[in-house]
Amino acid sequence: xxxxxxxxxxxxxxxxxxxxxxxxxxxxxxxxxxxxxxxxxxxxxxxxxxxxxxxxxxxxxxxxxxxxxxxxxxxxxxxxxxxxxxxxxxxxxxxxxxxxxxxxxxxxxxxxxxxxxxxxxxxxxxxxxxxxxxxxxxxxxxxxxxxxxxxxxxxxxxxxxxxxxxxxxxxxxxxxxxxxxxxxxxxxxxxxxxxxxxxxxxxxxxxxxxxxxxxxxxxxxxxxxxxxxxxxxxxxxxxxxxxxxxxxxxxxxxxxxxxxxxxxxxxx
Ligand SMILES: Nc1ncnc2c1ncn2[C@@H]1O[C@H](COP(=O)(O)OP(=O)(O)OP(=O)(O)O)[C@@H](O)[C@H]1O
Ligand SMILES: [Mg+2]
Numbered sequence: 001x002x003x004x005x006x007x008x009x010x011x012x013x014x015x016x017x018x019x020x021x022x023x024x025x026x027x028x029x030x031x032x033x034x035x036x037x038x039x040x041x042x043x044x045x046x047x048x049x050x051x052x053x054x055x056x057x058x059x060x061x062x063x064x065x066x067x068x069x070x071x072x073x074x075x076x077x078x079x080x081x082x083x084x085x086x087x088x089x090x091x092x093x094x095x096x097x098x099x100x101x102x103x104x105x106x107x108x109x110x111x112x113x114x115x116x117x118x119x120x121x122x123x124x125x126x127x128x129x130x131x132x133x134x135x136x137x138x139x140x141x142x143x144x145x146x147x148x149x150x151x152x153x154x155x156x157x158x159x160x161x162x163x164x165x166x167x168x169x170x171x172x173x174x175x176x177x178x179x180x181x182x183x184x185x186x187x188x189x190x191x192x193x194x195x196x197x198x199x200x201x202x203x204x205x206x207x208x209x210x211x212x213x214x215x216x217x218x219x220x221x222x223x224x225x226x227x228x229x230x231x232x233x234x235x236x237x238x239x240x241x242x243x244x245x246x247x248x249x250x251x252x253x254x255x256x257x258x259x260x261x262x263x264x265x266x267x268x
Contacts, residue, residue, distance in 0.1 A: 006022075008127070013183055016047060026251075031080060034114065047226050052086075097134075139166065141162065143176070143245070148182075182215035200212070220242055
């Protein structure tokens with residue numbers, strides 16, 4: 001199982017959107033995908049239409065080892081896609097993680113129990129640099145950094161790269177950076193908005209050698225796809241899937257075809 005975390009240290013950078021669409025793109029071509037909602041805002045759980053019942057275990061109980069990880073995994077409405085959900089109760093994990101020795105390794109260790117069950121795990125992380133965020137980043141073999149095509153997005157990218165450097169310097173992060181994914185890239189007709197152009201150019205300079213993936217364009221269609229459960233292609237906008245096709249291509253070249261059993265890929 002390959003573990004990917006979407007992380008970016010500011011609100012509204014496209015973490016949940018990119019986790020969701022990447023997971024669906026991988027599931028659609030036959031990979032078994034486990035999504036992990038590691039944000040107490042629980043947007044991903046909501047996007048997947050999963051309702052957490054009062055007595056049902058979530059990521060909170062999984063991280064606290066009150067249940068086995070398998071007991072925290074639920075089928076989604078989509079083929080090949082499973083979820084460890086969260087709700088706002090996940091906020092209470094902060095104290096537990098900071099008081100536990102090596103709390104930042106908690107999620108990585110739990111996921112090790114299911115490496116044989118899934119091809120890919122995709123973790124959606126919160127915007128703040130909290131203990132939950134650290135455990136989500138440390139669990140990643142590949143880190144995807146979505147960043148809004150704006151000065152706020154550039155700042156978020158810089159802060160996230162700093163975090164990665166810090167974690168690497170103490171050997172806590174052993175993964176690599178999959179890419180930077182510009183989010184809400186604005187075009188009017190064939191003309192890119194100046195703000196988008198400048199900030200994506202700045203991102204390339206900051207990213208230095210890290211892949212900058214084709215952008216997620218500013219568009220209501222992503223939300224429409226989430227709300228209707230349809231793909232962007234089914235809605236008539238196949239071009240909007242380009243960022244995720246590119247990421248899948250990179251992953252397949254780098255990992256999936258080599259390190260995972262291609263036979264687990266069931267659909268065409
Ligand atoms: N292509 C798009 N163009 C414009 N808005 C979008 C697009 N895709 C998603 N959005 C909206 O942008 C907002 C932020 O996206 P998203 O929730 O993915 O960011 P996030 O980084 O997960 O935010 P948070 O830090 O709060 O978890 C959401 O309200 C979402 O509906
Ligand atoms: Mg989010």
